[in-house]
Amino acid sequence: MLDTIKEHIAEVEQFTADTKEKVEEFRIKYLGRKGLIKDFFTEFKNVPADQKKDFGQVVNTLQNLVKNKIEEAKSSLETSTEQSGLYGDLTRPGNPIEIGARHPISIVKNQIIDIFSRIGFNVSEGPEIEDDWHNFTALNLPEYHPARDMQDTFFVQTNPDILLRTHTSSVQVRYMENNKPPIRTISPGRVYRNEAISARSHCFFHQVEGLYIDKDVSFADLKQTLQYFTTEMFGKSKIRLRPSYFPFTEPSAEVDVYWGLETETDYKMTKGTGWLEIMGCGMVDPQVLENCGIDSKEYSGFAFGMGIDRIALLLHQIPDIRLLSENDIRFLEQFKSAL
Template identity: 80%
Template structure:
């Protein structure tokens, strides 16, 4: 009889329940009015006198084990029910997280950075609030220079020497002041000009400007670099360079890429010529090198600059530049699959 009780104790210790129904059935089996414990208590009077003490102790062990097991499992199940009511069915698959989308400006900027990083260009950054020296004077644009009229500028009223940068060439000046040649860097960032806002222009926009300074840098190096870039970004390597004027480069040129005339869109964006202007470029003016502490008799270089916004409009066929800054989620969701 005592051996039977010990078997029940072992069974109780190994029991587990994953529902209140199973736990209630266990409780009734051992602790109910017609349960196993009451049957053994009824048999107590038939046990020989010399075995009563051991028999009674074993029954109490079984009762204690059954009671503690019921209380423990009941507490665990109640906590599980509370968690389930708080968080829902924990066995259900998790809700899929809605992925965001990169802004078209970020997409194009990252593509440009990746292309130039493959040919040794690093990324340099600088402040958007600049002084006159870094934004104009060091770039061969002294005070009252007529070329300053090309860039309508936002000045800080309390200090006429402080302004919102009109180009990221100011970052190149700072980089040349703090680094010795060879220099190979691109400077992406936001710039500001006091222009009327329309579908094709804005008072703030984004640029990427590049700079390469070393010994014996030639115009041929410039052309090869730009051909590589246009091939990688647009898939088109046919370019032309038209003479132009920039105060900080000499000679200077506008860069056009041959877009083609295969579709109606091609005719529209190239105005029927097949050529599309994408950037300005030129050999760095010796005065700029000297202003930045670089010996222009030893070193030469080239620079280029392009508008990220215009390229984003072109690549993604966006009709209005104002869409890029309106933060309309419906517009941004269209670029969810983009890198």
């Protein structure tokens, strides 16, 4: 009997398995209710007294060896499964690649840039943390000027001369300081104002401002440029310019586009008038040109500015401006098909 058990020990030592089924068969053969280990322990009562000690030790050795082999085989199979799971079944079709979506602000900004690039405007950028000269003083807003109250500003406490820009007109100032006319540029970017956050306004938003400086530039050139833009952007060719006030332009105007009154939404957006305000504009004040080192007697120009966020809300029928900055994947996935 001892020789038989030793033969099984040798067999167990050589055991290997490449499937869980083989491991289970091996376990049942030795450790099952009708397995060999149980048979050997049952036979123990028939072993002569002088051999019981050796017999018991050999059976225990076999039992422990079987248990260890089962644990090793299971561990080996699990490791193999994990490694193959890194790559999966290479014969299966690959998983579809998730298509990203452009943010509605980026969509509208790129559309505006594309429209103005067709008529010779380039793109200029500047810092979002600005100094008082470029954000206010150079634009006819000296210290204590009452028009500064039109824009609630975030100042840097350690230096009252440093602030978060309130408009991208500061980029235009920098561009005029470093470039000679003719100048034809648009300045998209994020701006900051200390305003209450609601469905219609936020403490930060996005603007695109345009600037054209050359000899003999007139208000008629401004109107024709805006007419071209509204037709390309909205498919609406009817605009009107209402007199307004901006410290850095004279004369100044607000630009309305005739949106129409075809739907209930049109009535809500235009308050029943059919007209929708989209931007401000005007002829660049001669003093602003002089502040930037441009001879106002030789050159003239116009400027305009619009909110990208407001246009995005309009074009995509977004009810709340806060959705644009909350990074809600459910909201952003709606724009996968947009350009």
